[in-house]
Amino acid sequence: MNFRRSTERGIRSIPRLSLVAFIDIVLFLLLYLMLAGTLTPPESRISAGLERPAAASAKAPDLPPVFLSVVRSGSSVVFRIGQREVPNFDSVVLALSQSPKQGGVIVRSDPNALVGDVAAAMQAAKDAGFDRVSYAPTP
Amino acid sequence: MRFNRNNEMPEAGFDITSMIDVVLLLTIFFMMSSQFSRTAQRELDLPRQSGDAHPRPDGSADAAVVIDLEQDGRLSVAGRNYPLERLATMVAIDLQRAERTGSFLDVIVRADRSTPAAHLQRLAGALSAQGIASWRLATSGESHRSHSGASGQNGGEGS
Numbered sequence: 001m002n003f004r005r006s007t008e009r010g011i012r013s014i015p016r017l018s019l020v021a022f023i024d025i026v027l028f029l030l031l032y033l034m035l036a037g038t039l040t041p042p043e044s045r046i047s048a049g050l051e052r053p054a055a056a057s058a059k060a061p062d063l064p065p066v067f068l069s070v071v072r073s074g075s076s077v078v079f080r081i082g083q084r085e086v087p088n089f090d091s092v093v094l095a096l097s098q099s100p101k102q103g104g105v106i107v108r109s110d111p112n113a114l115v116g117d118v119a120a121a122m123q124a125a126k127d128a129g130f131d132r133v134s135y136a137p138t139p
Numbered sequence: 140m141r142f143n144r145n146n147e148m149p150e151a152g153f154d155i156t157s158m159i160d161v162v163l164l165l166t167i168f169f170m171m172s173s174q175f176s177r178t179a180q181r182e183l184d185l186p187r188q189s190g191d192a193h194p195r196p197d198g199s200a201d202a203a204v205v206i207d208l209e210q211d212g213r214l215s216v217a218g219r220n221y222p223l224e225r226l227a228t229m230v231a232i233d234l235q236r237a238e239r240t241g242s243f244l245d246v247i248v249r250a251d252r253s254t255p256a257a258h259l260q261r262l263a264g265a266l267s268a269q270g271i272a273s274w275r276l277a278t279s280g281e282s283h284r285s286h287s288g289a290s291g292q293n294g295g296e297g298s
Contacts, residue, residue, distance in 0.1 A: 043279065
């Protein structure tokens with residue numbers, strides 16, 4: 001068997017790979033990734049717990065949690081920390097930052113409130129320095 | 140004078156080595172930076188909050204179940220609609236399976252910011268009833284602070 005193909009003047013010919021198909025695939029991948037990548041907006045997350053009424057009453061925490069309620073009437077939204085009404089996001093952050101952090105925050109929402117309001121309440125708690133933020137499914 | 144020495148004209152060509160280098164570099168960059176899992180997700184107007192200051196403080200998740208919640212309360216995972224109870228059961232089964240294999244599964248809720256919170260409450264209630272203790276709410280990553288002042292207009296950022 002003769003594996004050595006044609007040799008001219010004693011120099012071995014180097015096998016060459018056709019790059020045409022390779023370049024086609026790479027350019028197609030590049031185009032796809034550029035389109036798919038730029039059309040996807042970046043997202044963030046707010047980590048939260050899910051409050052269970054039965055479990056919450058079963059174990060007594062050292063410090064009671066701070067209850068943050070979101071109530072919406074029409075186009076205006078009001079936050080309540082306990083029974084105290086707080087007018088806007090920055091005031092909520094300020095008020096929560098002065099509260100003890102060990103008990104965490106439980107966010108409750110009025111059924112008329114929007115998801116954006118709930119997210120704002122969770123964000124306010126996070127911005128105030130609370131690690132434990134929970135959402136209560138039922139008011 | 141003999142200009143034409145030999146009859147074999149050299150074939151004109153250009154060196155494509157540097158072009159392939161650049162194209163491969165760009166391909167690798169886009170492959171690393173793109174997130175393919177979002178291609179099956181619904182296009183939603185997420186709440187305009189900056190999110191966690193320190194993302195994922197409790198260790199990295201091995202995988203995530205992403206639940207899309209639309210304005211009318213429809214729930215979907217990977218583009219497929221599911222009724223609430225079935226969805227909650229599916230997520231619970233996935234979490235148990237992940238727990239058995241020693242991995243950690245994230246539950247991410249992507250909800251439109253104009254969705255009534257009643258839908259979110261129902262979803263949270265169903266997940267909580269299945270024993271799911273933590274979740275993550277997806278936000279757009281941009282802060283709304285620049286237009287704070289009026290109380291909660293423009294579909295609920297509670298500013």
